Structures are given as structure tokens and as C-alpha cells.
Amino acid sequence: MTERRSLAFYLLAIFFALFVVFLYGPTLTILVLSFQGPQGGLTFPMRGVSLHWFRQLFHGIGVVDIGGALWNSLQLGVTVMILTVVASVMAGLAFRRRFFGATLLFYTAIASLIVPSIVVSLGIALEFRIADDGVKAFGDAFHIEWIWNNFTTLMGLFTSGLGAHLSWTFPFGLLIMFAVFNRFNPAYEEAARDLGATPWQTFRHVVLPIIAPAIAGVALFGFTLSWDEIARSSQAMGADSTLPITLRALTTTVTTPAIYALGTVTTAVSFTVIGAVLAIVTMVQRRRRRLGSDAGKGV
């Protein structure tokens, strides 16, 4: 194409550039301000450059247990990531065939994506409250002392909290798997089967390598969506707290750049994960181009 660029191109290119500044500018501002000197405030100018606010962060801000929240979020994020990958790949395989309830499951996933998170969060909280009452009533009815002495609630990070996150990450995972399997050529599997591969071998050595980049994508969504999740978690975490919930609470109380330091740390984790996944996908694709098909290259 040697066609000359139109005026529209230049106008839209400028618009795109402005949008990118709009998108990244504010975040860059707080990355810079988190290195504010000890005398510095929430806004410019910078009064020196230091790691003061990061040190402050690790000493703890007031009574808030930031280390605990960080650890909770990391554990939950990794768990959500693994479960999302496994369940999405399994469901993606299931949807390649007809089964009773397939349409219902698909629309439930879509609904879970677009029903307001506050509603889902409230529902999960109520569900667990009622279940708690049930357990207590059960303990009373059968005089089970263990329940009287030890039971408080079923709600927690890895029960209601995990469920709330999965209801948010699974739809993304399923949609990505749909996109992959819609373009998947079954001839590869047939070839493997004809050569005597068991179903598991076919999956492990043929299907899995082909869908690997998409799996990396699902993992990326699984971890980052959980790591940043707040709307669904707010009512569903019980006594536990995650990093975004802590951060939101801090916005109303903390008036020092320590909150920016926490923002920088959180964003750094996100970017590490995004970078790692993009690197893996690029590597797989390069490798594929190098070692891939020899079709059309002659004998």
C-alpha cells in the first residue's frame, strides 16, 4: 500500500495519543509521587526523592494490617488463577459438543458478568448468613458442643470470598476458551487419534500446546481480576480483608503519600504478571513460527 495517509489518520492518531496520555498519565503521576521526600505531600511539588513512604508502608499505616491484606490477596489471586484456568479449559472442551443445559450454562455465565457486583456480593453474604444460622440451629438441635464452642461463621477468604471472585473470573475464562475453540481445527485431534493416541494423550500433546497462549490469557485474567477485585468482595469476605478493600478504606483516612506507595507496589505486581504472560505468549508464538509447519517448503 502506497496510498497517502488521509487527514482523518492524523486527526485520529492525535486523538489516540491523547487517549493514551489520559489512560496512563494519572497512574504515572502517583508512581512519581510515591517517591516523595519525607516532607512531601499528596500533590506536587516533589520535596526531595526518597523511599520514605515505602518504608512507612512496611512499618504499617496506623492499625491497618497491610502485610496481611497483601498476603491474602496474593494467595487468593493464585488460587483463583489456577481454578479459573482448570474450570475454563474443562468447560471449553465440554462446549465443543452438545449437552443438556449448555445454553443455560452459557447464559448464566453472561449474566454473572453483567449483573451488578453489589447485588452478587449481597446475595453471597445473605446466603452464608443463612447457612450460618442453619449450622447453629443444627448444633442446638443435636447438642453438638463443638459447634457451640468453635463455630462462628462459614464466611471467609477461601469460602465466600473465593466464590465471589470465581463468579467474576469464570465468565472471562469461558469467553476466551470459546474464542479459541471456535477457530480450532479438529483435524489435528483426528490425526492423533488415528495414530493411536488415547484421549488424554491427544489432549496433553495436541490440544494443550495449541491452546497454550489462550491458557496464559485466561491465567492473566484470573489473577489480575482477583488481585484488583473490590465490588464483589466488599460484602463477601467476612472478617478477612484483601488489598483493594484495604486500599479503599485508606482513601478516606490516609493523607500521606504512603497510599501512593501502596498503589505503586500493587501496580508493580499487576505489571509483573501482565509482562510475564505477554512474554510467554510472544515466546510460544516465535517458537511456533520457527519450529512450526513445514508445509509448502518442499520435501
Place this chain on the structure above:
Amino acid sequence: MGSKSNKTPYWQAAPMAAVFTLFFAVPLAVIVIVSFWQYNQYSITPAFIFSNYTDIFSGCIRQLPDLCTTFATYLQTLIFCAEVWALTLVIGFALAYFLVFEVRTPTMQVVLALICTIPFWTSNVIRMISWIPLLGRNGLINQGLLALGVTDHPVEWLLYSHFSVLLAFVHLNTVFMIIPILNSMARIDRSLIEAARDGGASGWQTLWNVLIPLSKPGIAIGSIFVITVVMGDYITIGIMGGQQIASVGKVIQVQTNFLQFPLAAANAVVLLATVLVLILGLTRLVDIRKEL
């Protein structure tokens, strides 16, 4: 595994189905049920009463044309919805058009689309907080305005205002428009555009009569996403509105914090119904146009 077995899809879909049942379908059912329950300061008890609903709308009809709290809150939220929808649609459409029709190499398209998407994978709360040093009373923009002599005292409506909420909504949610519209546009046959041009259509005519109709599925999906996010929001409005602006989601959150669960549940049902009506209207709009 038995690939010929008819049971295979069932156990493969089972984990996802179980999670959606336990953490989506049942919770929604529980909300509907609890919205008819009684409550006091300490507990909720099963019942079948409508007072939670009548409480929400008490006096709403009598007071008209003055708006009761509930109507005012819904109106406020719907106004945000309309504004955010219009802004994200125009911006998202323009950016998707640029990526699909003006950027020439596929690699560049992917890279630029990724640049738009990456912030989606970072924390929303941080992306909101990051406006503070720019919009605050002593923020960069006010410093600039003062230095230029545009005003002699800091502009107050930049932060913790309708404006800052709107700005944050557009900042956070434009990606939901860009990606679906981009997806629809990428499937448009280029020869249709050439045909329109050869037939003598102007740029705007091509846009209005060819591009927009063919991008409709993407526009609909993006719109559904943006509208549902804004309708149920309480975090963006809370943080960027300085906890001073009401929204439907915020009402539910506050009632939950006061343990008024049945009331919160009734509000959630009303919100859900409103969102459903909006979505149905939107899909109807798209389908009808397709029929014509």
C-alpha cells in the same frame, strides 16, 4: 476418559456449573426471598411481607412532581449512565475505527489494542486515586490555572464532584466499548466501504450508513457492559464523589452495613429489574434495526 462417552461434557462442565450455582444463581434467589423477610436491629426472620418494597417507594407517587429519595437517586444514576454511555461510545468508536481502518500492520494493531487494554488489568481503586494529585485543590491543574492567572482561587469542582465521577467512569470503562466495537469492525468487508465510496457516498454517509450499522453488535455489547457497570456502581461514585453523591449501589451498600438486609435485598431486586429493562431495550433496539 472415553471420548465417545456421552457423559464427558457433563463432568467437564460440572465445576463451572457448580460455581455458578453456588455463587451466582443461589445468591440471586436468596436475595429475592429475603426481600420479603422481616428484620429488626439484630436479626432477620422469614416472612412474606411487602413492606420492604413499599418502604423504598413510600410517598413517591404522592410527592410527584417532586422526586422522593428513591426516584431522585435513580434519576441521578441514570443521568450518569447516559453521560458515561455517550462519552465512552463516541471515544470508543473513534479509537476502534482508528485501530481497524487507519493502522495498517496487524502487529501494530495488536500492540495499540494492548496499550488500551493493559490498564484494565490494574487496580481500579488506584486508577481513581491517581486523579487526586491532578484534580485536587492544590493539584497540578489548579496550580496551572493559578499560574496562568485564569482564576485567583483554586477551582473546587474538579475533585469530589459530578465532574470527577464522570471523568473516572470514562477513564475506567472506555475499554469495554473499544474492544467489542473493534471486534465487530474487524469483520467488516473492506469492499463494502469501497463500494460506498464508488457509489458516491461522502465520508460521513459511509460512516452513518455502512460502518455504524455493521458495528452494531459490538456497540450493543459495549453498551450493555458500560450501562450495567455504572448502574450498579458505588465504589467509583464513593471515592470520586467524596462519599457525597448518592447512587443506587451506594444505598444498597449502606443498608447492608446497617444490617438492614431485607431492605437492601428489595433495593437489589429493583436495581436488577431496572438493569434488565435497560438491557432488553438495548437488544430490542439493535434487533429491530437489523430487521429493517
